Amino acid sequence: MNSAAAPLASASTSGRRRPVGARSTASPGALPPLAGLGVRFDHANAWLEHGPEVGFAEIHAENFMMAGGPAFELLDAVCEQYPLSLHGVALSLGGTDPLDLDHLARLRRLVERCQPASFSEHLAWSSHEGVYFNDLLPVAYDSPTLRRVAEHIDQTQEALGMTLLLENPSTYVEFAASDWDEVDFLEELARRTGCGLLLDVNNVVVSAANHGFSASYYVHRFPLHRVGEIHIAGHDEQRDAAGVPVLIDSHGSNVAETTWALLDQALELAGPRPVLLERDNDVPAIEELRPELERIAAALTRVEITNALAS
Amino acid sequence: MPSQADFARSLLDPDRAVPPMIVARGNRFDIYRNNVLSSLTSALACTFPVVEKMVGSEYFAALASAFVRETPPTSRILAEYGGVFPLFIGTFPPLADFPYLADVARLEWLRQEAIRSPDDLQRDTPLASIEVEALMERKLVLAPSARLLTSPHPVATLWRLHQDPEPAQPEGWRSERVMIFRQDRGLAHAVLEEPDFVFLATLGTFETLGDALWALQDTDAASRALRLTTNLYQAGALITV
Numbered sequence: 145m146n147s148a149a150a151p152l153a154s155a156s157t158s159g160r161r162r163p164v165g166a167r168s169t170a171s172p173g174a175l176p177p178l179a180g181l182g183v184r185f186d187h188a189n190a191w192l193e194h195g196p197e198v199g200f201a202e203i204h205a206e207n208f209m210m211a212g213g214p215a216f217e218l219l220d221a222v223c224e225q226y227p228l229s230l231h232g233v234a235l236s237l238g239g240t241d242p243l244d245l246d247h248l249a250r251l252r253r254l255v256e257r258c259q260p261a262s263f264s265e266h267l268a269w270s271s272h273e274g275v276y277f278n279d280l281l282p283v284a285y286d287s288p289t290l291r292r293v294a295e296h297i298d299q300t301q302e303a304l305g306m307t308l309l310l311e312n313p314s315t316y317v318e319f320a321a322s323d324w325d326e327v328d329f330l331e332e333l334a335r336r337t338g339c340g341l342l343l344d345v346n347n348v349v350v351s352a353a354n355h356g357f358s359a360s361y362y363v364h365r366f367p368l369h370r371v372g373e374i375h376i377a378g379h380d381e382q383r384d385a386a387g388v389p390v391l392i393d394s395h396g397s398n399v400a401e402t403t404w405a406l407l408d409q410a411l412e413l414a415g416p417r418p419v420l421l422e423r424d425n426d427v428p429a430i431e432e433l434r435p436e437l438e439r440i441a442a443a444l445t446r447v448e449i450t451n452a453l454a455s
Numbered sequence: 456m457p458s459q460a461d462f463a464r465s466l467l468d469p470d471r472a473v474p475p476m477i478v479a480r481g482n483r484f485d486i487y488r489n490n491v492l493s494s495l496t497s498a499l500a501c502t503f504p505v506v507e508k509m510v511g512s513e514y515f516a517a518l519a520s521a522f523v524r525e526t527p528p529t530s531r532i533l534a535e536y537g538g539v540f541p542l543f544i545g546t547f548p549p550l551a552d553f554p555y556l557a558d559v560a561r562l563e564w565l566r567q568e569a570i571r572s573p574d575d576l577q578r579d580t581p582l583a584s585i586e587v588e589a590l591m592e593r594k595l596v597l598a599p600s601a602r603l604l605t606s607p608h609p610v611a612t613l614w615r616l617h618q619d620p621e622p623a624q625p626e627g628w629r630s631e632r633v634m635i636f637r638q639d640r641g642l643a644h645a646v647l648e649e650p651d652f653v654f655l656a657t658l659g660t661f662e663t664l665g666d667a668l669w670a671l672q673d674t675d676a677a678s679r680a681l682r683l684t685t686n687l688y689q690a691g692a693l694i695t696v
Contacts, residue, residue, distance in 0.1 A: 209532050210571035212599070214640040234531035240459045247531050272463035276528040276536075278498065279490045281462065284476070316486045318478040354483070384481030392486065 174261040175200050175227050175373060177416035179440035182231075184427050188218050196430050198437060200261065201226035202420050206234045208258075209250045216257075223258040229373060229420060230260035234276065237296045237310075238283035239269035248303045255304050262372055262418075264309035264342045265300070267293065267330065284319035285329045290336075297337040309340040309372045314347035314379075314393035316354055326351075331367045341367065343414075344375035345406040346399070346422075350391040359406055368414035376407055376440065377422035396425030399436055407440070411447040419444065466491050467524050495523045498533040499540060503563045505617045506544070506556060518547065534571060538564060555608035562610050565602040565635050566642050572600040575694055587685060593695040595667075595684065596659040600637035601692045603656055606630060611646050636692035645687065654680045658693070 178199020183191055185207070190196060201222045208219050222228065232251065235243065255263065268280035283289050301307055312330055324332075334341055343366060345359075352359035378397035384390045399421075411417065419440045423433060461474035466488055473484040496519035500507045507515040522543045528536040541564055544550060545557030575598050597603070604610065609625045611633040616622045632652035634645040647655065654667070661667035664684060668677040687693045 206532050207534075210534065212572060212574035213570050213637065215571070216574070217640070236531075244531065250532075269459060271531065272459050274529050275463065276531045277463070277466055277491045278494045278528070278533060279487060281466075281487060316483040317480075319476050320478055321476055384483050385485070386481035388481050390481070390483060390486070 175229055175418035177418055177444060179437045179444065180229060180418055180420040181430070181433065181437060182420065182422060182424070183218070183222055184424075185215070185218075186427050187430050190430050191218060192221050195222075195225050198226070200229055200418055200420075202229040202231055203258075205230055205232045205251055205254055205263075208254060219258060228258055228260040229418070230255065230258065230263045232263065232265040233280070234270055234278075235265050235296075235300065236269045236271040237265055237293055237300070238267060238281075238289065239271055239296075240292065241271055241273065243296055243299055244271065248300065251300075252303055255306070262309055262340075263304060263306055264311055264373060266311045266313060267333070268313050280313060282313060282315040282317060282319070285322040285324035285326060286319075287323075290324070290329065290332060294333055294336045297333065297339050301337065301339065307339050309342040310334065311342040311344050311375070312347050312351075312366075314344070314350040314354075314391075316390065316392075318355060327362060327365045327367075331370075334367065334370050340372040341370045342373045342375060343368070343371045343410060344377070345410055346375065346377040346379055346403050347393060349400065349403045349406060350379050350393045353389070353391045359402070360409060363406060363410050363413065366410075368410065371410075371414055371417055374407065374410060374414075374417050374419045375422050376403060376419060377424075379403075394425060395422050399439075404439065404443075408443055408446075411443055412450070415451060416444050416447050467527060492520055492523060495528065495533075495536070496520055498528075499523075499537050502534065502537045502567050503540065503560055505563055505614050506560050508617050508622070509553075509556060509559065509613075510550075518544070518550075521547070534567060537567075540564070555606070555610065555613065558604070558606040558608050558610045559613055561606070562604055562614055562633065562635070565604055569600040569602055569635050569637055569642055572637070575599055575691065587681070590685065590688065590695070591665040591668075592663055594659075594662055595664050595688065595693050596696055597655070598636055598692050598694045600635075600642075602635045603632070603652065604635065605632045605652060611644050614644070634687070634692060636687075636690070638691055643690065643692075645690075645692065647683075650676065651680070651683050654683070655687075655693075658684070 176199045180200035180202055181196060181198045182202045203219065208215055235247065266280050267283065269283060270277050270279060270281060297308065297310065310330065310333060312326065330341055333339065348359045348362050352362060376399055377395045378399050380392040380394040380397060382390050382392055421433060421436050421440060465471045465474050469488060477484055496516050499519040500515060510518065522540055526539060526543065530536060541557045541560035544560050550556055607630045609629055609631045611631050612625045616625060632647045632649060634647060634655065636643055658667050661670065668680055671677045671680060684693060
């Protein structure tokens with residue numbers, strides 16, 4: 145580790161990877177307020193042999209819903225050594241279809257196996273009439289959607305026996321029917337269901353650029369006391385058919401400076417939170433992600449110091 | 456209320472109009488169309504890497520797109536998507552001159568099934584300690600991960616050669632029968648002669664290994680089958696029940 149940077153996970157005498165000094169906060173969920181990293185099969189050997197120095201691990205639930213095999217060996221090894229953030233991508237909470245009960249049962253079995261510190265899902269839909277689109281598709285912010293998503297969150301929390309963190313989306317289009325503001329919509333869902341929120345600062349940057357609102361004001365208004373985890377990732381910039389720049393939530397490149405600035409703002413307002421570095425495409429070796437993990441850790445340390453001086 | 460059905464139908468159909476409830480600007484709905492198609496074709500490329508290598512990535516993307524539009528996933532687990540892709544390849548008119556492609560795809564699908572299949576929970580007896588005599592009295596079946604495939608093409612050889620960045624041509628072209636099974640953290644193939652394949656395919660219908668060997672009614676065939684059985688048993692491809 146670069147000695148000039150703040151530690152990603154404090155050294156421990158009892159186990160080298162289990163971070164100590166992870167103070168519990170008032171936030172929902174039990175992940176430590178440290179830098180975390182997603183477990184990718186490409187990195188399986190690194191996780192199995194010399195687990196990376198991170199404060200928590202994250203898995204995509206749908207990648208570990210098999211009957212058996214070596215992926216469970218990876219999962220069990222990760223769960224034994226790190227607090228786990230279980231992240232669902234296919235529950236389709238925003239769908240007009242009823243929740244897929246088979247899928248929910250598989251999710252429940254996974255929760256029982258790995259006992260995650262937190263479970264998160266998206267304000268989005270991905271299935272319709274039984275067809276799975278494998279994308280996080282947008283919902284209208286209106287009253288029927290609010291009722292439907294709240295029911296789906298209730299049903300999920302009951303089935304899993306734990307509260308979930310609901311993630312703000314990145315979107316490319318808006319709906320004529322939307323008569324709620326996105327932040328208000330998320331806050332109302334949290335109020336109705338008791339769920340926590342997951343703030344993805346890259347999603348804020350992407351949606352703000354695509355729809356012409358202020359990312360900073362969005363974070364300022366976000367109910368940060370409900371935030372149990374923060375995501376940060378890279379995006380791509382393209383031009384749409386009208387020649388207007390559009391940001392794509394690609395998770396395939398380094399985090400943009402505007403997104404780092406938004407992370408700093410969110411942490412200053414919210415205090416230390418678990419921060420996950422997301423990298424799902426063009427995934428490099430873990431060592432190449434280390435500078436970004438260290439930058440997250442440095443941002444968390446800055447906030448802890450600021451808070452300590454203020455109190 | 457906005458209709459997700461409209462949105463959903465337009466996603467996989469490029470000729471269908473953008474759903475009316477969208478605040479449309481700069482064809483941004485196409486971003487969703489691209490995301491859906493590219494993520495699903497990428498998922499197929501993960502499951503069928505040798506097919507992709509054989510046809511080239513550009514052709515594969517077009518082939519997979521045609522399949523996605525005709526048969527989108529119904530499972531939310533991408534590793535479970537593509538079970539009928541081999542059938543699609545086998546009946547795809549432009550690929551009629553490459554009949555082996557569908558069987559290579561079948562092999563890749565069986566590998567995908569095998570790596571995710573249930574663990575063999577009985578696998579705690581030290582194999583060396585099993586006496587052949589004791590094994591003769593036991594019923595033997597395929598391990599949960601084991602799959603059998605028979606093809607008029609050298610399907611396992613083609614698969615193996617395409618693990619090389621510069622794949623060689625197979626020497627000669629003959630039918631192959633292969634057993635796929637999990638071993639350690641990976642997968643193994645056993646290429647089988649026809650009598651061995653038939654023996655393994657029917658082994659599970661006999662009450663004991665002894666009965667299965669007796670049914671061969673030929674001493675040479677029986678000793679050959681016994682060697683095969685003990686080897687595959689030790690490799691974890693066969694289990695006792």
